[in-house]
Amino acid sequence: MFETHPDSELGSETEILKGKTISPGMVQGIVHVHHSFLDLPDIPPEAISLNDVEKEFSRLNAATTRVSDDLAALVLRVAEEVDSSLAEVFGAHRLILNDPALREELRREITENLVDASTAVRHVFRRWEKRFLLMESQIARDKSDDLRDVSVRLYNALVGITANPLEEIPSGCVLATSRLLPSDTIFLADRSVAAVLLEYGSFGSHFALFAREMALPCISRLSGLSDIHREGALALVDGSTGIVTLRPTCRQIDQFEKKVRTLAKSLGRAQAHAMEPAITRDGVSIAVLANVGFCQDTENAMRNGAEGVGLYRLEQAYLGRLEPPSAEALLADMRQTLAAAKGYSVVVRLLDVGADKPLPFIEFASESNPALGCRGVRILKEYPELLKTQLRAILALSQEYDVRLLIPMVTLAEDVMVVKKHLLALCGELNITTPPQLGAMIETPAAALSARQFAGDVDFLSFGTNDLTQYAFAADRENAAVEPYFNDADEVIFRLMQLTHDDVPEIPLSLCGELAGRPEQVARVLQCGIRTLSVAGPLIPAVKEAIRHSNCLVSAVTKPQRS
Incomplete structure (x- = not known):
C-alpha cells in the first residue's frame, strides 16, 4: 500500500x-x-552411469557432512551473537539434513533415476516441500521454508557455490x-x-x-x-x-531526525539507570529477570541490569544431539550457562519439545497439528527417564544456586502432580530436605482458568503469552493468513492474566513471553498482578524505565482500555 x-x-x-x-x-x-534467488535452478537432469553411483554417493555424503558442520558452527555463532533461542532454528536445520528418511530418498533418487547428486537434491527436496505444503497443520506447512534453506545449502555445497547473493x-x-x-x-x-x-x-x-x-x-x-x-x-x-x-x-x-534523537535520548537514559532497581510510581518493586539459553545470554543480561534468570531454556542442551545428555553432562552445561548469574535466583524450564521441535532420539508420532499434540510436559510424562535425568541435574544445581523449576505446557492438575511426584521421590533418594520451588507455565486458556486446581502444588506461575495468545485465538503465530488474530496485547490476554491473579492472589505471578519485553505494555501487565518480568537481555534497560513510569494499581478514573 x-x-x-x-x-x-x-x-x-x-x-x-x-x-x-x-x-x-x-x-x-x-x-x-x-531480487531473491531462493529457488534451485531448473536445469535438465545430469545423467550418470551405474558405475558413477558410488561416486555420487560419496559426493552427497561429503557435501552433507560439510553443510552439517557449517550448521553446527552457525548454531554457536547465532547463540553468541544473536540469541540462544534462535539458534534452535539451525539446530533443527541440521536435524533435517541428517534425517535418515531424507538421506535414503536422496540415494534412491540417484540409484533408480541415474542422476547426479545435485539433481537428486533438487528433485527430492521439491517433493518434500510439497508434502509439507499439503499438510493440514500450518506449522508443518511453514517447515517448507526450513527445507528450502537446507536444500539451497546442500545444492550449493555440491556444485561449489560459495558466494551468497547477499554479498553484493x-x-x-x-x-x-x-x-x-x-x-x-x-x-x-x-x-x-x-x-x-x-x-x-x-x-x-x-x-x-x-x-x-x-x-x-x-x-x-x-x-x-x-x-x-x-x-x-x-x-x-x-x-x-x-x-x-x-x-x-x-x-x-x-x-x-528529530524523532530519532528523542528516541536515542530516551534509550540512553534507560541504559544509564539499567543497574538500578525498577520501582513503580506507587512504590512497588518489580523484579526484571532474563530469558537465557547460553552463557553469552546470561553475561549480556547481567551487564544490562538483570536481577536473575527468569527463564533458562534447556532445549539448547538437547537439540542437534543424536542421544540425550546424561545428568552430569546437563549439569555441566547449566553451570557454564549460568555462571554469570551466580548468587541470583534462576528459573530452569524443563525441556519443551514436541513434534514441531523433534529430537532424533525420541520417536514422535506423526501429528496433523503438532501445536495441539504431544509437547512440553506431555512428552515428559510419556518419557519419565528423560524427565528424571533433568530433575537430577537440576537438583544437583540447586546445591549451588537458588534454583526454581518450571513445568512447560501445563493444562491439567495431573501435569503438575506427575512432575512433583518424581521431584519429591528424587529428593528423598538424594537426601535433599528442601526441594526447589516448583512453578507452572500458563500457556493455555485451560491452565489460566483452572489455576485453583493446582495452586496448592506450586510456588509460582509464569505466563508464556506467545503460546497463550496462539491457543486463545486459535491463530498460529507462524501463519501470515491469520496474523490479524494473533495479538498478544489484546484485552483477552490481559483478562486471562487478571482472572488467574484473582483466582490465586496468593501465588506469585511472572511473565516471560514477548509481551513482557514491550515497554508500552508494561503498565497494563503490572495492573494484572504480575510482579516479575523476564525478557531478553538487551530489553532490560527499557523495560525497567517503563516500570518506573507505571503504576501497579488501576485508578478509579483511568480504567484499562482495549488494545
Whole structure:
C-alpha cells in the first residue's frame, strides 16, 4: 500500500508506503532492491552411469557432512551473537539434513533415476516441500521454508557455490526484497544493513524473530518493492508505525531526525539507570529477570541490569544431539550457562519439545497439528527417564544456586502432580530436605482458568503469552493468513492474566513471553498482578524505565482500555 505526494522541495515525488511492523526501529538509508534467488535452478537432469553411483554417493555424503558442520558452527555463532533461542532454528536445520528418511530418498533418487547428486537434491527436496505444503497443520506447512534453506545449502555445497547473493548488498542500505530465509537474516548481520523491507513475512516467522533480536528494523506487506524506480531512493523507515517514506522532503527528513534523537535520548537514559532497581510510581518493586539459553545470554543480561534468570531454556542442551545428555553432562552445561548469574535466583524450564521441535532420539508420532499434540510436559510424562535425568541435574544445581523449576505446557492438575511426584521421590533418594520451588507455565486458556486446581502444588506461575495468545485465538503465530488474530496485547490476554491473579492472589505471578519485553505494555501487565518480568537481555534497560513510569494499581478514573 502506498501514497504519492508531489515534492516541490526535492524536485521528485515522495512516496509513502504503509506495511506491517516486524521489528521496530527508526533509520534512514538508500534503498537497494534485491531480487531473491531462493529457488534451485531448473536445469535438465545430469545423467550418470551405474558405475558413477558410488561416486555420487560419496559426493552427497561429503557435501552433507560439510553443510552439517557449517550448521553446527552457525548454531554457536547465532547463540553468541544473536540469541540462544534462535539458534534452535539451525539446530533443527541440521536435524533435517541428517534425517535418515531424507538421506535414503536422496540415494534412491540417484540409484533408480541415474542422476547426479545435485539433481537428486533438487528433485527430492521439491517433493518434500510439497508434502509439507499439503499438510493440514500450518506449522508443518511453514517447515517448507526450513527445507528450502537446507536444500539451497546442500545444492550449493555440491556444485561449489560459495558466494551468497547477499554479498553484493551495499553496507548500510535499506534492503528491499520479496522475502528472506533465516540464514539470509544472519548473513545480513555482517553487512550492517540499516533496515529490511519485505513483500512477504509474518510477525511470528523465524526471520521476524531474528530481526527483532538483531535490532534490525523491518516492515513487511509492502507490495511492489521490486520496482526498479525505487532503487537508489532515500528511505525513512519508521519500524514503530510501519511507515516508509521514499524520496522525502527536507521537512520530512528534519521531522524524522528529530524523532530519532528523542528516541536515542530516551534509550540512553534507560541504559544509564539499567543497574538500578525498577520501582513503580506507587512504590512497588518489580523484579526484571532474563530469558537465557547460553552463557553469552546470561553475561549480556547481567551487564544490562538483570536481577536473575527468569527463564533458562534447556532445549539448547538437547537439540542437534543424536542421544540425550546424561545428568552430569546437563549439569555441566547449566553451570557454564549460568555462571554469570551466580548468587541470583534462576528459573530452569524443563525441556519443551514436541513434534514441531523433534529430537532424533525420541520417536514422535506423526501429528496433523503438532501445536495441539504431544509437547512440553506431555512428552515428559510419556518419557519419565528423560524427565528424571533433568530433575537430577537440576537438583544437583540447586546445591549451588537458588534454583526454581518450571513445568512447560501445563493444562491439567495431573501435569503438575506427575512432575512433583518424581521431584519429591528424587529428593528423598538424594537426601535433599528442601526441594526447589516448583512453578507452572500458563500457556493455555485451560491452565489460566483452572489455576485453583493446582495452586496448592506450586510456588509460582509464569505466563508464556506467545503460546497463550496462539491457543486463545486459535491463530498460529507462524501463519501470515491469520496474523490479524494473533495479538498478544489484546484485552483477552490481559483478562486471562487478571482472572488467574484473582483466582490465586496468593501465588506469585511472572511473565516471560514477548509481551513482557514491550515497554508500552508494561503498565497494563503490572495492573494484572504480575510482579516479575523476564525478557531478553538487551530489553532490560527499557523495560525497567517503563516500570518506573507505571503504576501497579488501576485508578478509579483511568480504567484499562482495549488494545
